[in-house]
Each structure stands twice: as C-alpha cells, then as structure tokens.
Amino acid sequence: MTNASAAERRYQSGFGNEYATEAVPGALPQGRNSPQRAPFDLYPELISGTAFTAPRHENRRTWVYRRQPSVVAGRYKPYTQLLWKTGADREIALPPEPMRWGPIPLDNADVDVIDGMRTLAANGDADAQAGLAAHVYVASKSMNRRAFVNADGEMLFVPQQGRLEITTEMGVLDVKPGEIALLPRGVVFKVDLPEGLSRGYVCENYGAQFRLPELGPIGSNGLANARDFQAPVAAYEDATVAYELVKKFGGRFWSAPTKHSPFNVVAWHGNLSPVKYDTAHFMTIGSISFDHPDPSIFTVLTSPSDTPGTANCDFVIFPPRWLVMEDTFRPPWYHRNLMSEFMGLVYGEYDAKPGGFKPGGASLHNCMVPHGPDEEAFEKASHSDLKPQKLDNTLAFMFESRLRFIPSGYAMQSPVLDQNYADCWAGLTDNFKP
Numbered sequence: 425m426t427n428a429s430a431a432e433r434r435y436q437s438g439f440g441n442e443y444a445t446e447a448v449p450g451a452l453p454q455g456r457n458s459p460q461r462a463p464f465d466l467y468p469e470l471i472s473g474t475a476f477t478a479p480r481h482e483n484r485r486t487w488v489y490r491r492q493p494s495v496v497a498g499r500y501k502p503y504t505q506l507l508w509k510t511g512a513d514r515e516i517a518l519p520p521e522p523m524r525w526g527p528i529p530l531d532n533a534d535v536d537v538i539d540g541m542r543t544l545a546a547n548g549d550a551d552a553q554a555g556l557a558a559h560v561y562v563a564s565k566s567m568n569r570r571a572f573v574n575a576d577g578e579m580l581f582v583p584q585q586g587r588l589e590i591t592t593e594m595g596v597l598d599v600k601p602g603e604i605a606l607l608p609r610g611v612v613f614k615v616d617l618p619e620g621l622s623r624g625y626v627c628e629n630y631g632a633q634f635r636l637p638e639l640g641p642i643g644s645n646g647l648a649n650a651r652d653f654q655a656p657v658a659a660y661e662d663a664t665v666a667y668e669l670v671k672k673f674g675g676r677f678w679s680a681p682t683k684h685s686p687f688n689v690v691a692w693h694g695n696l697s698p699v700k701y702d703t704a705h706f707m708t709i710g711s712i713s714f715d716h717p718d719p720s721i722f723t724v725l726t727s728p729s730d731t732p733g734t735a736n737c738d739f740v741i742f743p744p745r746w747l748v749m750e751d752t753f754r755p756p757w758y759h760r761n762l763m764s765e766f767m768g769l770v771y772g773e774y775d776a777k778p779g780g781f782k783p784g785g786a787s788l789h790n791c792m793v794p795h796g797p798d799e800e801a802f803e804k805a806s807h808s809d810l811k812p813q814k815l816d817n818t819l820a821f822m823f824e825s826r827l828r829f830i831p832s833g834y835a836m837q838s839p840v841l842d843q844n845y846a847d848c849w850a851g852l853t854d855n856f857k858p
C-alpha cells in the first residue's frame with residue numbers, strides 16, 4: 425500500500441486540522457472513537473501530542489485504527505548512537521564568538537539517517553521540555569526494516585541533498601530539498617533514500633510544538649498559509665513484516681525487535697499528524713520603502729516558550745525574494761541579539777556572506793555575539809546601484825532560540841570548523857571622515 429511513486433502520492437491539505445483518512449473504506453468508526461468492536465476488528469489507539477487538558481487551540485491528538493496495538497513489541501535493549509546528543513553540554517567551554525562550519529563532509533555515509541545523525545549544537549533539556557538540537561544527517565542507506573520513534577521531541581527535517589521518502593504511522597511523505605517535513609514527537613517513522621547519498625538538517629524540538637506564527641497586522645493571509653501544508657493519507661503494510669524499532673527516550677537510544685510492521689494503521693483521524701511543506705509556497709513579505717526589516721517576517725513555524733514573543737524556537741527561512749528598498753543598506757545590519765541563531769544553507773548564496781557560507785554548512789551566532797555582513801557583502805551593498813534586485817536561487821534558514829546553543833564535541837573538533845571565521849570582518853576598517 426505504500427509503494428506509490430512520489431508523483432502519485434496523495435495528501436490531505438492543512439496544518440493542525442481534524443484530518444480523517446481510511447485506506448480501506450469503512451475502516452474509520454463513525455460517531456465514536458472507541459466502539460466495542462472497531463470496523464474490521466482493528467485496534468483503536470490514541471496518540472496524544474499534548475496533555476489531555478491543553479487549551480483547545482493547542483490540543484493535538486489522533487486516533488489510529490491498527491492491525492495490532494503498538495504495545496505489541498519485543499523488549500528494548502540499549503542501542504549505540506554516539507554522535508546524536510541531547511540538550512546543552514555544560515562541559516564544553518564555548519568561546520563567546522561567531523562560529524561557522526564548512527559543508528558537513530559526505531563521508532562515513534554508509535549508514536541510514538538514524539545512524540548518520542550528528543548533533544552540531546543543542547540547548548535546553550529534553551526532560552524539561554525546553555530547547556532544541558540542531559543536527560545534520562549524512563546517509564546513503566534506506567532504513568528499510570528499521571523504524572524510529574523519538575519520545576524527546578518533534579523532528580523538523582530540512583533536506584539539503586537527496587529526496588526523502590518518509591513512511592510514518594499516518595502514511596507516507598515524499599520530501600525533496602526546498603521542502604520540509606515536521607514529524608510529531610512519539611510518531612513512528614522511517615526514512616528511505618531513493619537517491620542514495622543524502623544530507624540535511626534536523627531541528628529536534630524538545631519544547632512546545634511548532635505552529636504557524638500569529639500574523640498581526642499582516643492579516644489573515646501570508647507567510648506560510650495553512651492550506652499549503654500536506655498531511656499523509658492512511659497507508660498500511662503487510663502485517664507479517666518484522667522490524668527493528670529504535671527509540672530515543674531521555675537522550676538514550678534503545679532497540680526492540682517487532683514481529684509486525686509498525687506501519688499497520690488502516691485508518692486514522694485527528695489533528696496530530698506529520699506534515700510536509702514546500703518553501704516555494706512561502707508568501708514572502710519585505711520592505712517596499714526603506715530599511716531592512718527584522719527577519720521575524722520570514723518565520724515559517726514557531727515553538728513558543730512561556731515568555732510571550734520569546735520563542736523556544738523559530739524556524740525562519742531566507743527564500744528567493746526581491747529587494748527594492750531605497751537609500752538602504754539592503755543586507756542584514758550589524759547586530760547582536762538576545763536570541764541565538766543557528767543557520768544553515770540548502771542551496772545558493774546567502775546575501776550577508778556571499779562567498780563564505782556554503783550549502784551543507786552551518787553558522788552559529790549566540791546570544792549577544794556580534795555579527796553581520798562580511799567585508800565583501802558590505803562593500804557591494806554600500807556602493808551598488810539600488811535598482812530592484814532579485815535574490816534568486818537561494819534558500820538559507822535559521823533555528824532561532826531564546827536559549828544559547830552549545831556546539832557538540834563533534835562540531836568543536838570537526839575539521840570543517842572555520843578557525844578563521846572572524847577574518848571575514850577584519851577588513852571593516854575605520855572610515856570615519858568628519
């Protein structure tokens with residue numbers, strides 16, 4: 425049931441709606457969630473992504489109707505994944521400086537996405553349900569008969585190279601670079617790689633679930649529109665296929681054998697679902713007069729903290745767009761912020777660092793660490809003719825957090841850590857001419 429090609433794949437439209445889907449007509453109970461005997465003798469199972477008593481507008485749960493309940497599995501044994509870290513590592517002495525990494529090398533990729541995940545930076549604490557980790561995966565193998573479930577957070581995939589075929593309990597998502605996929609905490613999935621060697625970024629969010637940002641004076645349309653998110657339709661496999669189920673739970677990894685496929689959901693309804701989104705559908709807003717606006721106008725999804733307006737994580741993109749501002753230094757200004765910024769580049773060039781920031785690389789500008797355009801960007805933007813200019817063929821993004829990101833040991837020791845990053849600003853001389 426899951427072997428449709430990417431072009432044939434069907435989806436349901438919307439973000440956080442009450443989706444309803446059945447792979448076999450009549451499999452969804454009507455008028456109640458848990459009848460004495462469900463249609464076709466399926467097992468009803470509830471997956472709640474928020475506390476039962478979360479406010480209605482935040483409450484997320486889904487009913488799945490499956491061939492066997494999830495509790496039917498083998499015993500878990502410890503599993504080794506040494507490069508996937510959880511929460512802030514207090515042992516790392518983090519210099520209060522800008523940091524940058526070249527493209528994460530595509531070697532040691534003879535693994536699947538789970539074994540190929542490596543943490544670049546993390547903050548907060550999964551048990552405190554606060555913070556996030558920024559990972560990069562480098563992999564060339566499909567997971568095939570391995571499935572994964574993360575109890576520590578939801579996972580936002582930002583593929584940079586190679587398509588992903590993500591099979592989940594709720595159905596299948598095909599995701600290509602330029603698109604993103606958001607997989608809820610606790611929902612079982614596997615990632616197959618139809619194009620082989622692949623690389624991408626992942627935000628593992630331990631905090632409140634990502635949602636669409638408020639639009640304020642922008643109004644009722646714009647930025648990421650809810651209808652452009654796509655949830656899967658129900659799809660189930662042959663029940664007799666054995667799987668290895670790998671689980672991340674409190675920062676540790678575990679593995680259990682299962683005699684049946686975890687992808688055995690014949691029908692489901694509810695508002696907790698994996699979704700994908702094509703960033704080409706982002707309705708980008710910018711200044712049509714003067715000045716460089718705050719990048720919050722590029723927020724696709726936000727995970728709020730308990731301080732209003734001060735996110736646990738904002739997922740922000742820098743998509744292709746027009747620059748038309750008059751008498752304005754058009755790239756980002758020089759700045760230092762309360763919020764900490766982890767950036768990645770899916771393709772093209774980023775206007776503040778035209779040569780220096782490479783697709784598949786990363787940068788980190790933590791709380792109150794000064795940064796801004798490099799010398800090349802400053803020179804160009806200070807002297808260029810300010811005709812309307814299209815920034816095309818570019819997609820950078822930012823995981824922005826109220827909590828400081830601590831790079832992992834892997835990232836601190838990586839040969840692609842740029843030891844000379846600060847040199848890109850060294851030529852910004854004193855030009856004061858009173």
Ligand SMILES: O=C(O)Cc1cc(O)ccc1O
Binds near residue numbers: 718759765795796822
């Ligand atoms: O530092 C960066 O490149 C990200 C960023 C972009 C922008 O347009 C304004 C502020 C900001 O932090």
Ligand SMILES: [Fe+2]
Binds near residue numbers: 759765
């Ligand atoms: Fe910044």
